[in-house]
Amino acid sequence: MKLYKSSFIALALAAGVTSCTDYLEQEPPSSLTPENFYTSEDQVQAVANRFYQDIMPGHGGWDYGTYTNDNNTDVQAARTPSVKFSANLWHTAQSEGDWSWGNIRNVNYQLAELKAKLAQNAISGNETNIRQYVGEIYFFRAYAYFDMLKKYGDLPILTEALPDNEAVLVAASHRQPCNEVARFIVNNLDTAITYMKPDFEKRHTRISADAAKLFKSRVALYMGSWLTNFAGTPFVPNGAGWPGAAKNPGYQFPTGSIENEAKYFFETAAAAAEEVAEKYKNSLTINNGVVPQAEGESNPYLELWGTTNCAGKSEILLWREYSKSLGLNNDIEVAVEKGNIGTGVTRSLVERYVMADGKPIYASAYTYDDSEIAKVVENRDPRLQVMLKVPGQVNCFKNVTDDAGTHWTQTEPTPNITNANAEDGYITGYAIRKGMTFDRSLTANGGSYNACVIFRATEALLNYIEAEYMLTKNINSGKILEYWKKVREAAGFTGAAIDPQVTIAATDMTKETLDWGAYTAGELLTDATLYNIRRERSCEFLAEGLRDMDLKRWRAYEQLIKKPVYAEGIHLWNTPMEKWYNDLVADGSSSSNVSQKSISEYHCPHVVNMTNNSYAKGLTWRMAYYLQPLPLRQFLLTAADHASIDQSPMYQNPYWPTETDAPALQ
Template sequence: MKKQFFYIVLMGLVAPLASCNDFLDMEPMSEITPEDYYQTVDQVEEFTNQLYADILTTHGSYSSTFEIDKDTDNQPSTETPGNKYDNTGQWKVSMDNSSWSWTNIRNVNYGIEVITENYENGTITGDETSLKQYLGELHFLRAYAYFSMLQKWGDLPILTQAFNDDEATLVEASKRSPRNEVARFILKDLDLAAKYMTPDFETSHTRISQDCAYLMKSRVALFEGSWLTNFKDTPFVPNGNGWPGTAKDYNKDYQFPAGGIDQEAQFFFQEAVKSAELVAEKYKNSLTRNTGITPQSVSDVNDYFYMFGDDDMSTYPDVLLWREYNKGLGITNHLEVIVQGGYDVTRSMVDCFLMEDGRPVYNSSIPYDDQTIAKARSNRDPRLVAFMKQPGQINYFINEDYPADHARKDEAFPPLDVGDGTVNRSLTGYRIRKGGSFDKARCDQWNSYTGSIVFRATEALLNYIEAEYMLTRNIQAGHILEYWKLIREAAGFTGAAADPQTTNTYTSIDKEKADWGAYTAGKLLTDVTLYNIRRERRCELMAEGLRWMDLIRWRALDQMCKTPYHVEGFRLWDVMQNEYDLEPADYDGGNDAFVTPPSRGQYIIAYENIQEKSNLYRDGLHWMMAHYLEPLPIKQFLLTSSDHADVELSPLYQNPYWPLVADSPAEQ
């Protein structure tokens, strides 16, 4: 009988499918059998290239990397936040869940299995260095896909092969391994990736490299070390109080490989330090430097600004991996149109940036004034100055005669209402242009060819700083101060402002309450250095899609279980109101209101403009502990149950505080 390449936990089936259209009745990516395929290096490359598009967020249907951080304290959603910020039960356990999708992991497992076998048998023709490179990339892609799953689900089945259609085998394979074991598996895959890949295999940095593997390893290790530390003694970690894995025989006597949870966390922090240092040492002296200028003409030079919006990112040494777009080949994106309209950031994000003297806005030698956008941007962290939009700026000065439909020559005051529908409404009034190019030719709908950064070396320095500090709690340890100053100097700070000790001296955490990163387990941090490490990360990586990952590993949302959070924007009810022709109906809380009234304070509040009961977020954002992880779909419990009816007979277990009943909300 032909081997069936599927998993019960992947596709939710326990019997072979007969449909010739079903992906499971054929080898991934092709109907060609293993005997006829994966026989040349070119075929292996083609298979690997397809997985780039399927697995890497930046390589699929690309609208904007810079919108991934929406639904956080950095960036608001376009209109309303997701159900994760509702505490009235809108997010419920589903019968099925498309997020519980193992297609990518199944495909890459199949490729690794067949290609490795053919390679070891010597049946693949072509350059061996290239073959090993692509095999290394496959291990990286599996690690990347698994890490995406780990962030959503925690404990996971660890699957490395394609199985025959034997129900008992498939049920056994569906068992969830403790999350730290999954993280260890990911690290091993990344080690294999680095082992197979050749340093500097290609110099354009459009393919995954050894450096990417080390950077990714530091990211995963820092994530898991942080999670184990911050969720200790809770059901969200193995052997924690109420951990659901204990209820299953195969996990009830689990022992951490390092001995205990503290030692396990230390293992991950150590791995993060080692791998991050490999990248940091290689690139620390070649970080692209910010001049602090928002270009307004072709003569304005700021490589740091252009790095995020260039069509050729191979010239920036600290860009470790980027995705190239090509208008001639019809491979385009939507980025420049989004930048033209602008995407919002919160007041919390803007206020998090330091003044140019390296001190917080509330304790600077330079008086801070946010009466207008221009003033809020003045004398600030050069990164904010470079990227924050200001009314009156020029939006394009390249290819000015190009007939683009979505270009605006001059930056206007942020539209607070949808108006005539030609512009996107601003929820906060603060908008940034990170990723912009000032090129009018890219302003047609889905015709932009701006590249997309996947990995930057600066993240390695940030990962090292945090992991080393979590191990030592000593700012003088290792390379912490060296790397931190290098990041500050590349950002455009000079003198004492580039010294993180300056920031520490003038920081009061009780004045940072609007920053979710100031919290762990519902309490404000007491460690000023740790907070400023988180601050630096927030500012340097603004709008680069890593904020949610950071927030959940820091356990930075508990405080909203008791106290709702209000997403503030700019200071409308002062000088700025003179720029808008506002009538009472615009802010009276009715269905047509689009801003909050002055009685709520000078700063507008996103989501709370309409006070009707239909607006679930009219009194702010809330949190439930269950929402740190997604609920497993009930269908998977039924399919893996011995009688396919009783969910309790499944080897699977539900995530903390989520019930085993479909269409039911979280318990807390």
């Protein structure tokens, strides 16, 4: 999936700033493609290629790429917390960059043109290939819509590129209930699958039917969870105070009730996930427990991410390729050789990994010791053992004489938690090696071309496990245990530890309170099986960008309203690690370089400097933050008089006001 460019296609970019173009980011169709376009297979491919660049995720530039996508959750701390963890820093705005319809509008225009030409039999070339590319474009619409759904909930459902006409655009701005949007996304994916040829492209740099099915399971699991956990609240149709009630009078769920609607989505998720899981369950990459330290040593599990070429790795269903020769680079190797630029793994994540016998750290025959990082990984979940970097380990042993590689560390140092420099500092003291190739030639500034994994088959097994359990609340139902054991075998567990029931039986929910996934609606879970399903996802998907989505659909953030918490890192105080540093200043002043012992024995990076610190009392939450506020300008644009918000067909998200620069109401 190289970042293809084409001189003969110019997809529309951002919206204009005047006239009707502001509504849903319209541009005149003539600005998109020439009149005589879509006449050959290569032109259809060019359209699809461009959407890989515009819509699909990638590593980005000077940072830890997609591995920072779990920042601002309980598993990874950014250097500065998000405003979503403040009581009043997140405000409404006139405009909102995330309320962006350009990609969806472009997809709709391309699909309309392509379908018209297909109906006329006016496109020359291989029909199988043409249909594949059309299927990919349906997938792109689904992907772009899901991104919007997670941010805003209820949305307008648009299937065509609308004309620059105010009346048409205002009518199209009507928001549909979130479950209807999810159904629309699922239907798009079903259509995409019908167009695609199985195993169309062996390298898996193009979207496949399997990737579409996996994504379908993700979307359906998300919506089933959302409807279940937010039932009765303003965040779901017909919940108390649902702001869409007045604009969608008398709305009825297609299945008759919110419970049945959630069931429909869980069934959809389980069925789609099972199709993928059955195909790949015996092809998952095995973690052999090796942390390579010299040429000749390898670990296929680490190499899922620590490579420049994912071709041939059967577990990976879609990946993005970068290229040194084409100048398509990133900074993954630079970041992973050091302190994971821009992110730090938390104590909360580290402690939820079980011990090697499959039991939690407080219930194991092994003793958990976090007095040094090397001890933290002893006798632990094999995934943590290979992912967490330990001082003294070799970070780089390939091409070590390559002078072009200047941002490297041959041996992992003592974590420099006192260095506030974004590039060299360690935010929490913990750093991971996900994405490491051990190759100095990739460590020039901006000189990495590490591959980016987008979908992998293990997610299908975990999606099935959760969806099936939500349907039955029975761990023996369907293929839950079979798939769970497959995941653990691939993770590197052996013996009794492969059986998740060992973990479940030893789980004491009162001792899992550091894990935000242990909560729903502000209450600690009592179902240890459900919690351990959530735990397994978190441990398997380390730094893969799914954590915020999971915490939101589980309604797992709001316990922070009752009890704010600090993001914690290494056990700094009263351990041998305290002696690693001879320049510690911990008085809370602007001169401080570590957090105070009185706050926690664990390093808390967000409260090093307590001067005018909005997070001095910890990370908190507001109910409104589960969804983003709609930009206020949209209400005025769609109001009949362009002045009265109540005349707009749109409505604001729960607990967000319709006033400019105002904080959440609750």
